[in-house]
Amino acid sequence: MPEGFQGFFVQSQIFPIQVPQIRFFGSKRPVVRWFPGLLLFLAVLGGCSSPATPASSSRVAASVNGVEITAREVDFLYERGADPGASEADRLNRRRMILGGLVRSELLAQKARASKLDRTPEYILSMHTAERGVLASMAERRLQDGVESVSPEEARRVVTANPSSFAERKLLVYDEVLLPDVDLPFLDSLNAMAGRGASFEALMRRVSSRKKAYRRTKRALASEQVQPAILKVLLAQKPERPLVARVEDRFAMILVLHSVTSAPITGETAVRAASGSLGSARRKAAVSRGVAEALDGAKIDYFGEFAPDARRDSLLAALPEPSEARIGFRRHRLLKAGLALSGVFGVGVLLLVSLLGIGRGAPWSPFPGAHSGKGAGMRAIEKYLVERPVLSPLQRVLLFAVSVSGLALLGFQLLLVWGSASPLELFGSAAGGSLAGFLAGLLYARLPLSRWVFRRASRQMLSLLLLLLILAAGVAFTRFSFG
Template sequence: MKTLRTLLSLFAVFLTLTGCSHQEDGQTNGGVAAVVNGVEITQREVNYLYQRSAAPNASPEAAQNQRRAILADLVRSELLAQKARAMKLDKAPDFTLAMYDARRKVLAGLAQKELASQVSPVTPEVAREIVANNPRLFANRKFLVYDEVLIPGVDEPLLKALNEKADNGASLNQLLDELNAKKIRFRRATRAVASDQIQPAILEVLSRAKPGNPLVARVGDKFSMLLMLDSIVPVPLVGDAATQTAQMMLMAQKRNAAISKEMATMLNSAKISYFGEYAEKYDGKRKLSALPTPD
């Protein structure tokens, strides 16, 4: 009887667990989706991963295919996991460390999600005010295609020489030939981004540039840049789309602020000790990355 009662209790717990998550239309979360060499993969696992990545307003066929793709990944992962156990990799020191790190990250992620869920929503009225006060991000939004060349360090004589060549009609490729001749390292990339994704200082320079004309710039004392605008076209964000974007933007800021505030509170009430090389403090001679400490 004791054994029977125990089994019934476990069965009741199982029913409670399998019945608490959201169910898709026509789907049962508690059923088995696949069995891989005797190991069950449940529909609840599939639906959990699906809900985290589901595309909004997806058609029933697209949703079904996404769940099938998720299940396919789970099957392959289970096969690899079984192979790892057969190779005794679950007995290796790296396995224990990886599991500990994964558990910590999952718990940290859940805490962040819970803290973020406590933030009050942004009203449409507040969002519309943000839209009206930030035309650069909304009404005056543009899409730019440009070349960006990053040069480590700041060599003022070199920048002056490059600037003079650019003023005299030199192309970007001719300026790069000059860098190559002097064996100066650089990294070139073509950017295609909206104006709200560009640093304001760079956007201001590009907004005044003529397409095809290279510009020479410096960023503090850290590095130099060559910029060449290819095209710039208006892509205003207005109406409901602008309001929704502003709401999402503000919500992200509020969530980050709430998490940062809670982190500061936790740090100030925590007892943290560092050992070995991590106990070293800044001595004015070497630059050491800061570690979290109570204020």
């Protein structure tokens, strides 16, 4: 009898159950001797356990015909439109409304599945469109996440620079009539009528009598919502006096101002409004840049009725296409970034070679065995090693300052060009420049000029300062080009 099951075998004697003799393959001991005890052990273990509940039951907000709606779904929808200043009652009420909407949506979804609507072509197309829309909105949010927040100082500068949107803000009510047909004689007749004091309605009767196509819109906008050119014209016009204007040869318009009301925004309210407006503009700009970069890097073809047609497309809405101008600009910028980074890192490596040479007291060569022979070159270097100048404490301080300045300039250069190309392209440019500087340093160590420089400490310091000046000039050029 197995030692660990003796207690259970004793208790199993009270069950008058006839169990057949069962043997496993390869075993000579019948299972019947310990099987009743195993059943009793499992029953006791089950009785001591707590009732089974789902681990995630605390995160289930509702169950609709057995389909769970999790609290995470409610959290996700709530966080997308949450008001940070909402009270606890408002927050709870908002979450309950969201959950109610989810329950109703789930009921309709179940009804649709019962009607087999999830097997129709419309369902497949809708799911594909919804997936594209969700991914696009997630990409937009990712682009917006990197946008720099607006500081209070920036918001105050916006308030000061735009008085018409804040301290001098106004509410305007006016009518706007767009005339797509630019008929100059007809527009002159309308302008003459307006000059003689004709009312807006008289001009509109004239337009209707000539059967001209037009679109009339009554607007009530704040001054910051009106186009600056139109705002300037309206504020200079007397109320109820129509004005006829033409926008080049594209369209004409009739404007009539009904009322202007002062509605200034000042103080912290203005700062918050400016911060929100500037932040929104930055987010839109970030999304536009991201879309433009994706568009310029894509290959887009149109077919069928959307195939390119130069004569027809000029009259229709434009379709997204890569911009050759933007692509050329980015290539030019990438080339400049690569050349600037390569040049600066090449000079930086030359500076490093010079620093290593000064530390050795002789022209530095990357190959220890390059002067292993006892030729004239090796004898000359040994002579310079014996006669190498000793650096003064001031020169050592200058050496340390040059080293720190060189590293700072290289880091600043990398920061200036960061974002102009991919990290791999920037790394390739830096590596190429470093290799060029390495080879130039190797060549310099072989020239008599290097040995002449290393005879005196003043020449060594002068060569270092010259390289540092060249390095700073390269960084300044990059700052001017990319700043």
